[in-house]
Amino acid sequence: MGARCAKRRRHQEGDKPCLAHFSVIRSIGRGAFGKVCIVQHRSSHKLYAMKYMSKERCIRQNMADNVLKELSIVTTLDHPFIVNLQSSFQDARYMYIVSDLLLGGDLRFHLNQHGIFREDRSKLYLCEIALAVDYLHSRSIVHRDIKPDNIILDEKGHAHLTDFNLATRLEPDKLATSFSGTRVYMAPELFSTCNGSTPGYDHRIDWYSLGATLHEMLRGRPPHQLPSSLNSHQVLMIQHESPLELPSEWSSDLISFVSLLLAFSPQSRLSSLDSIKKHPYCTRIDFAWIQSRRAAPSFVPSQHCLNCDPMYEIEERVVVSTPIHDRRGRGRKSSKGASSEVETAALEALSTSFIEYKRITHE
Structure with missing residues (x-):
């Protein structure tokens, strides 16, 4: 037994990443077809976040192409204000995505805790994410889902x-x-594209989303309430006709800045890092200093607790108490019986198209 354990620990740095290279510490989240765990690399003892996804569930929910598309993008990214991919690998049933481990919690959690943020805190987050968005746009990538949760x-x-x-x-x-x-x-142009009044949209939608996120950080709510019962025409009417309710005690520069990020017309919107730098609200900011991560945040997350909803951990312990390594090795049959020939072919195609990637280096 000791020899077998020793053999398991001797991973060569040139080896392709695999599940045996990691020890699972705890689960921290889950989605429709996968879960996220904190893992520790057995050789370096460094901690990472690992998302593992069921291939079968991805296929049955028609999400396999989305996973592959996301992977094709994140394998090209490396930025100080992006959660960077470290490795990706697969086995017969699961896909594994290993990325930077960030334990400070998402902005949705902190907004739920604090209601609103101070302006200096919000401004630093805005600048850091603006640098990340500019980096993405320089690579022709549009995020399309910037919000406090992300x-x-x-x-x-x-x-x-x-x-x-x-x-x-x-x-x-x-x-x-x-x-x-x-x-x-x-952004409005997403809704106007949906109803056919415009032919499409570009990267400028991300700056609107960042503006909506800044509004929520400062006001505790998004700029407009848009229930799902509204159609695209009604949403556009609200976005165009409903004035932003910005506090009179805000500086004129801040009011102008938020208003321009949330401009209805993309042509009138602040829609580049350069235009943000030139706005009076940001002209005194040293973005190179922020890029270097030397700007000190005014808020430091607690390091004595998990900065997320504690109910998930309780539910995970009740529902699943078996370690991930044991579950992966069981060869459990599908709950819906044998896969159809179509699903089998889809599984083979997904496994063939999956991008195996390794950034992790352990000195």
Whole structure:
């Protein structure tokens, strides 16, 4: 037994990543077809976040192409304010995505805890995510789902953009047309594309979403309430006709800045890092200093607790108490019986198309 354990621990650095290289510490989240765990690399003892997804569930929910598309994007990214991919690998039943571990909690959790943020705190988050968005746009990538839920803090309090499930890469001189995003953070041109009044949209939708996120950080709510019962025409009417209710005690520069980020027309919107830098609200900010991560956040997350909803951990312990390694090795049959020939072919295609990636280096 000891020899077998020793053999398991001797991983060569040139080896392809696999589940045996990691020890699972705890579960921290879950989605429709996968879960997220904190894992520790057995050789380096470094901690990472690992998302593992059922291939079968992805196929049955028609999400396999989304997973592959997201992976094709995140394997190309490396930025201090993005949650960067570290490795990806697969086995017969699951896909594994290993990324930076950030334990500071997402902005949705902190907004739920505090209601609103101070202006200096919000401004730093805005600048850090603006740098990340500019980096994405320089690579023709549109995130399409910027919101507090998708901005995570590290242990020092710096903000990082995550979740590229809806991201797309724009071809030169092409517009995106799919209706993607989270309703209250979506730019008007997404709705006008949906109802056919405009041919599509481009990267400028991300700046609107960032403006909506800034509004929520400062006001405790998005700029407009847009219930799902409203159709696209009604949403556009609200976005165009309903004035932003911005506090009179805000500085004129802040009011102007938020208003321009949330401009109805993309032509009138602040829609580049350069235009943000030139606005009076940001002219005194040293973005190179922020890029270097030397700007000290005014808020540092607690390091004595998990900065997320504690109910998940309780539910996970009740529902699943078996370690991930044991579950992966059981060869459990599908709850819906044997896969059809179509599903089998889809599984084979997914396994063939899956991108296996390794960024992790252990000195």
